[in-house]
Amino acid sequence: MEGSFGLLLVLITMAIIHIVKAQAQDQAGFISLDCGLPADHKSPYHVTGTELWFSSDKDFIQSGKIGRVRETSIPSVETYLTLRYFPEGIRNCYNLPVDEGRKYLIRAYFLYGNYDGQYSHPVFDLYLGPNLWTKIDLQKRVNGTQVEILHTPTSKALQICLVKTGKTTPIITALDLRPLRNNTYITQNGSLSFLYRRYNKESGPHLRYMKDVYDRTWDGFFSKEWTQISTNLTVKNNNIYVPPQDALKNAATPTNTSAPLTVYWNSPNFTAEYYLYVHLAEIQDLQANEIREFNILFNGELFAGPIIPVKRSLFTINNVIPQTCQGGRCSLQLTRTKNSTLPPLLNAFEIYEVIQFPQLETDESDVDTIKDIAATYALSIINWQGDPCVPQQLKWDGLNCITKDMSTPPRITSLNLSSSGLNGTIAAAIQNLTQLEKLDLSNNNFTGEVPEFLGNMKSLSFINLSGNNLTGSIPQALQKQGLELSVEGNPRLCLSDSCRKPTKKKFPVAIVASVLVAILASIVIVVLFLVLRKKKSTIVKDLHLQPRTSSGEGSFANKNKRRFTYSEVLQMTNNLQRVLGKGGFGMVYHGTLNGSEQVAVKVLSKLSTQGYKEFKAEVELLLRVHHTNLVSLVGYCYDGDSLALIYEFLPNGDLKQHLSVKGSRSIINWTVRLQIALEAARGLEYLHIGCKPPMVHRDVKTANILLDENFKAKIADFGLSRSFQGGGGESQDATTVAGTFGYLDPEYYRTNRLSEKSDVYSFGIVLLEMITNQPVINQTTENPHITQWVGFMVNRGDIIEIMDPELSKDYDINSAWRALELAMSCANSSSSKRPSMSKVIQELKECIACEKNRGLESEDMNIALDTSVVPKAR
Secondary structure, three states: OHHHHHHHHHHHHHHHHHHHHHHHHHOOOOEEEEOOOOOOOOOOEEEOOOOEEEEEOOOOOOOOEEEEOOOOOOOOOHHHOEEEEOOOOOEEEEEEEOOOOOOEEEEEEEOOOOOOOOOOOOEEEEEEOOEEEEEEEOOOOOOOEEEEEEEOOOOOEEEEEEEEOOOOOOEEOEEEEEEOOOOOOOOOOOEEEEEEEEEOOOOOOOEOOOOOOOOOOEEEOOOOOEEEEEOOOOOEOOOOOOOOHHHHOEEEEEOOOOOOEEEEEEOOOOOOEEEEEEEEOEOOOOOOOOOOOEEEEEOOEEEEEEEOOOEOEOEEEEOOOOEEOHHHEEEEEEEEOOOOOOOOOEOEEEEEEEEOOOOOOOOHHHHHHHHHHHHHOOOOOOOOOOOOOOOHHHOOOOEEEEOOOOOOOOEEEEEEOOOOOOEEOOOHHHHHOOOOOEEEOOOOEEOOEOOHHHHHOOOOOEEEOOOOOOEEEOOHHHOOOOOEEEOOOOOOEEOOHHHOOOOOOOOOHHHHHHHHHHHHHHHHHHHHHHHHHHHHHHHHOOOOOOOOOOOOOHHHOOOOOEEEOHHHHHHHOOOOOOEEEEEOOEEEEEEEEOOOEEEEEEEEOOOOOHHHHHHHHHHHHHOOOOOOOEOOEEEEEEEOOEEEEEEEOOOOOEHHHHHOOOOOOOOOOHHHHHHHHHHHHHHHHHHHHHOOOOEEOOOOOHHHEEEOOOOOEEEOOOOOOEEOOOOOOOOOOOOOOOOOOOOOOHHHHHHOOOOHHHHHHHHHHHHHHHHHOOOOEOOOOOOOEHHHHHHHHHHHOOHHHHOOHHHOOOOOHHHHHHHHHHHHHHOOOOHHHOOOHHHHHHHHHHHHHHHHHHHHHHOOOOOOOOOOOOOEEO
């Protein structure tokens, strides 16, 4: 009997082992890392409940130290008790093997847990390859947080980087990678940042693997105004999204059967785009005379429907085009139709926000090559992690790169490994850096001969091999014109012609080269003379646009902009019927292209003299710049004496119009105002540092900040714009002062010396207007200028009296004070004390974060390891 019992135990144990192994095999492609797991710990290990297998992260990262959580309010889950922290270096990166072009769920966990006994909760940035993913702020999320994204890698390695941004030390607790089906969660562009994944059950448990085959996390979610319905029967869930059975067996319906079922959430970023996935299945047995039919609305507009859920069979509805939430409030609403006898039902839903990763990774062949070089010489350079070239501020030591544009991968152009203690021969892998222009291998211990392949690298113009132990002679391929070669300090390297095999006849290369150089120099001088003569002739003439010819259009010629005749301008504007505005150049009219595309048409008045110069300046600027926060040029008219510019139409007019609307609740709340300010600042930053040469707008004001249908801000009216030297420098010559009274930089007015800080001053005035909704100039008060009025009010210390009363005190006080301080620093009378537009952008982001945090705190959410506010229901 005892023997039989023992045999039974053995059989049961073997069966359990077999089941566990089978489950581990089902996790094919999963990467589950317990960050900071000690090397002597058993790895991988099995987590009871989720049945996941976790491994140490030591094989996926080359830096960092391990720590152990001391204090935590969450249950003692083994995976969250260890962590890896990074006291050295700015950027530390995980390298995870992936299938290029395959969609993945990427999830990271962060729990500080006072591992160091310092009570110093860290704040740092998290990067996905060369792009910023998100900020991790454990000072706000003291109980830990997690972030998740659905992303398709563009190379065979995925780099997840922790970047130090202040004095605190970045940490990470766990890292998950889950392959998904490529035909799921499709977007027009960008990746999907996880916001919510809920199933509707009262007190529903947290669901993940093995309940969910992709290991997505699902949380129970329910409202007191809902009624629970459930089934014990199986629901077919064999569509491509495969949500868990436990999620589909439950659903919510409104208790008031005539009322809609609504889920809503806040959208701190006014321009954020969303994708929704609504999972539906009929789980009740309906009578013959019963019907459940409903529509789905997103922000009050039809999203899908009418819908009749299929009995115990999953049906998933999602949007193909990303959706935005006007006013920062989002809602998903299910409303019954007139034919329906039953209220709508909702089983589960997912919500994601689009996140753009515009920066391409460095050319993959360059990355592989530089890693081969590092492996060859066993290089251990702390910042040789992540992408070698981008972002610029985090590029690897010893490298320089070139990035032609955002659509072209960066390439390595310079490699400096001087004084790095390198031994052996010069690595042949270097020749694979095909765009390399400079190579410095000096002051190492290289031996062997100078490789001939260096002379065959077409882009290479500088080589420094001095201070090594190279032998032999210099290859003929390196004796070419235009190549600067340094080989001093190699005592065994032969530099004379006697080291080489004699040739039949020495050709006087040096003499011929000298003659050729003299001839070329003469040619260059003649060409420069002719060019300068022509340029001088052009400058002497009146700077009017060149007359129209059969072969070209003078300075208007641009292949990317459509040219219109004046009759077409009259047609698109319905004979100049609807006036949008008026300026020194003439009138702006509303127009329509192709029967649907709305445009704004700026027509130059033939009686305008000053307007002509503004018009020409605007043409020259808009034909060479493009930015999402600058009004874009659709086309132009250059038809005899008739000149016009055709712009994109922005239906919400200008910012000044909205601020001047008083006596009713303004649609531009505080969050939207900050977002508008941020977008306008980005447009100015582009003019200051993105243009070549840099530009100063010179007429920044609320009337020149236009708003599209989603209240996205775009700067307009570039007629007064001027170029300057950049770097805080002034323009090449003294400029005639131009701008709008009240917004005009007083220092520029006094000195006639123009810099980008003049725009910063004007932006400060704009920001004060947005904060206070006071006139810039009010001659009826003792403090007529808005800066004087604000300065007087600040001394009284009451922010409420300064803020626009139309906001109804609906703002975070800290956010308001920060914005006010920023505005006053921009409007400082001394340009040297004003911040750059890049600094302004950084400060505005912090203001928005304060306001966003107010929304989070108002929801009273303190759940450990959660990502964001749980959506409300009503």
